[in-house]
Amino acid sequence: MPHSNRAPHDSFLLCRPRSAGPLMWVLAAVAMVLAAELSRSFAIGDREASLIWPPAGLALGLAIAFGPRLLPLLAVVLYGWAVGFRGGDPLPWLLPAVGTALGPWLAVTVLRQLEARLDRPGPVGELLWTYAVGIGLGVLVSSLLGTLGLRLDPEYAQYDFGHAWGVYAISEAFGVLVFTGLAARLGRALADRDLEAALQPESWQLPWFLGLVAVVGLEAFLAGTGSESLARAATFLYFPLLAISAGRARPLFQDLVTAAIAVGLVTTAIARSGAATDGAQLRDLLEVVILVLAFTVMAQVVAAMAELLRRYLASERASARRDDLTGLANERELDDHLTRQAESDHPALLASIDVPAVRKAVDVLGLEPTNEIEEWIADRLVENTPAGAVAARIGRGTYALLDTQDLATSAASLEWLYDAIDGYRYRGGPLPLTLHPTIGMLQLEANQALPASEAQALASLVTQQARERADRRILLRPADPAELAHERATLSRVETIRSALERADGFALFGQRVEPLGDGNEPFYEILVRLRQTDGSLLSPGEFLDVAARFNLVPALDRWVAARALAACAALPGCRLSINLSGASLSDLSLLDYIDQQPGLAGLEPGRVTFEVTETEAIQHPEQATRLLAGLRKRGYKVALDDFGTGLASFEYLKTFPFDYIKIDGSFVRDALNSPADRAVVESVRQVAAVFGARTVAEFVEDAETRSWLAEVGVDFAQGFGIHRPAPLEELLPQPT
Known part of the structure; x- marks a missing residue:
């Protein structure tokens, strides 16, 4: 409803594209160089074929965060790295660079279309959509162009095209699985200047890091003593740590942890395998890589499910503090705000708004027309509620507004609200019904420390006093104990x-x-x-x-x-x-x-x-x-x-x-x-x-x-x-x- 006042959750992964300033362009270029250099850590064999191609995940993630505008830059930077830094042949690297931009562009375009046509799928659905389209379309296109480009190099022309394309696609798919979420969320956090909040430390992280250090130390000790089989077995201890983090961490922290552990395990496995020219060694290495990536994906799915659960619980908590009919805050929510105000050193304005005709409408018009009237009043209340104030529905025809920021603006807004409601005639039922509100405004002084129930009672008393006025039934009074002696009794x-x-x-x-x-x-x-x-x-x-x-x-x-x-x-x-x-x-x-x-x-x-x-x-x-x-x-x-x-x-x-x-x-x-x-x-x-x-x-x-x-x-x-x-x-x- 328009008067719901509820802020929707930001997407889990498919975020609204942010604008990229000059600094972000520079950071994106540096990130592409680092991602390309990181790929060398995953290289095997004398041709330095990379098991994981991080640029694929980086390009897709940044395209999700900023739209396709950064993709041409990333393609140029990758081409410059390959030709200028790595000394590659210019012609064979042209198509892979183009694919790095074209594949993610197609994937993000399709993802945006799906997002526009279908209901939001939630965290798990967003993750699966991104992987399915990013790999099934983006990687398919970019790896095809990359393979065609490499075929222009005589040293690669000897390999079967299908096998080469398959290896290339698997390498890029691994890069998408590991680095897409990290690139998208890190880019979003930097653009929103929200990095500190996204990585805010939590109490559970210290023992978790100690556990991670312990596992790293144990694995290094076993490898140093020559117990390779035990060292490989110790790597399985990383996966419970990943699961714990997935269930508790914020998404960006989980992305960093997942990428760090995956990179560490894969590079360690490659280092242990040496040149890995033997078929058995290659199979062992691939088994380790596939196992690590499988746990990486599982950790990301668990993180998405944990986020889904957190959102559901947050939604339920919010619903428990909202009025079902109007979407305004309910009395429980108002009480909490009043309690916080009583403990603060800020003055506040508490208004009690009463529309007696609403209660009459129940008998005269019935439930459905009465609910329509209440929804109309709630809309007017929201329209006249200053930013930061709390509008609440207390009961049939009874509402409240609490503002602790700009009391003068609130008082003026309530005057406008009175004019908007007073004399309004509802004609949607068998009989017309005219509304006449009564508004009592109670000025709460700083450090007055009135309990929430008493503050509401005093505001109601001011409303009763306003009802007795012959002309305009709106009244502002301070919470004066002398004037409210009877109420104190x-x-x-x-x-x-x-x-x-x-x-x-x-x-x-x-x-x-x-x-x-x-x-x-x-x-x-x-x-x-x-x-x-x-x-x-x-x-x-x-x-x-x-x-x-x-x-x-x-x-x-x-x-x-x-x-x-x-x-x-x-x-x-x-x-x-x-x-x-x-x-x-x-x-x-x-x-x-x-x-x-x-x-x-x-x-x-x-x-x-x-x-x-x-x-x-x-x-x-x-x-x-x-x-x-x-x-x-x-x-x-x-x-x-x-x-x-x-x-x-x-x-x-x-x-x-x-x-x-x-x-x-x-x-x-x-x-x-x-x-x-x-x-x-x-x-x-x-x-x-x-x-x-x-x-x-x-x-x-x-x-x-x-x-x-x-x-x-x-x-x-x-x-x-x-x-x-x-x-x-x-x-x-x-x-x-």
Whole structure:
């Protein structure tokens, strides 16, 4: 999505071509000379035929890094080296030099076409593409021209053309396998001036280098004592080192290590073989070279797979900090930035942006149009977010922006954002909907050290103050403790809740009986919670739940209640309870694991436990709610929808969520005997629930007449003060003997 804010990974190997300045041209020319000279280290026989031809890999790698513009220079430099430095005949070396440019040019052209036509294949795919095209096309062409050129030399004319071409192609292919990645990534790092970061030391490298030195020393010692067979066996110790490096190193470091080890092993093998004129010696030498190159390729593939895994994990970590709907940062990411700001010596601006019409849109328009509105708002927010600032979505119609760099620019950007949203009319649904934002800007001073949750709460308070303004509902206020004295009192209540969550007796569980109205149903108790204060007195939910919700403490409270209610029910066979879950817990799939891991549940019958969610909270998180409720039902628990009927789209959501019980909101039940409309709603809910296989519970039943009427119309359960007043749970459940 355009508002994703995610920076894509740079390619693993097929990088975007960089521009090459004069210094890079000089470095490329020097590199070609060094590569050509290095080929002499791999020479065997009296004609100095090289087993590995490094210029082939260098040319292809630099063509990947900079495009084909450097290739003519490399061809000229190679020709000058061969004729001027090495004293070769001018005519035979002309075609090999041309091939050094033409082969990589064709290969890179095809690779760019593949890259443009196909989806990015990832690190492993890029590596295999490069090798397949670089060898199958680039080496094929360059080695053909090279062989044709060498045939012009009378001393080479005696060799079979096919055999000569094959040897030439294998030599270049080996060069591509060993040096292409190194040339491409080193060139890219130099062009980006990022060499230091690409080769930044890591803690594991010191013991790794010590291991490498130990293996080199062991091999030299065995060779010096005449134990050639043991020395050859010691070379296999390099391969675990290559594997370790491939799994942990950055790509450029791995390229350097791979090339260094491969060059060292091959040159050592050539030196040990001497002139290598004997057929058996040549076969032994080729076996060593092929083995080394095989491990080189394997190491590069392992490195590509390790990079793929690192990217996947990084993507998952990034996704966990992004809002699924808009791609903005989520509350977790915002909290981390606020925590870092609190520990810094920089001031910051935290804005809380509220668009209440979005929450209204859920009931009026439905989910899909509401999501479109939220995506539109997110786009406007991104457009008006200064560089370096963090834009986040906190919930339905609630957003935030944090800037620690240019506070004046941020304040101006938020003014523009207000103008962009205010008065916008969405016409994509059955009814038009006009948006009016409220923005509260909180100025955080340096070293103020406010916890993230408190900073968000203070910003929300400024938003509430802005909402009370008659004209433009945008307000900037400093985080002034004197002005926010009432909020500080609220924060004190937050600490009381946090302390209670840490104690086994911090809250008290109450139960209210849900009574069956017909045969075949068993009564059960809905779990209610009270906050126990330090003096032993109890606070009702209305006195602390809103505060807990503002500071994101409700999920912890849900777990506290669920753990103790499940334990109580597991200890009493036949116990039937209903446990409330908040909207915040609906988006926390780890709650399922938490429930599974509770001790002492061996005797619990899951079918006797129901988890309740409210309709509006489930609607706000449809995908998460569906997955959580499905997970509960899979484990055998029942699920109930509370306060049904309070939203305009109520019946639509019965298709979405798998409910066993539908609790009819008490606003339709309390006065049903005197209101034909309320009676119609109750009866229609019961009928629809029956179609979906769910049982109904009527709330707020306060008299016997209402109870009798509910039984007549087929409602399954009744709950309310006319049935039972809440009491401590230990008084309601029979205690085990």
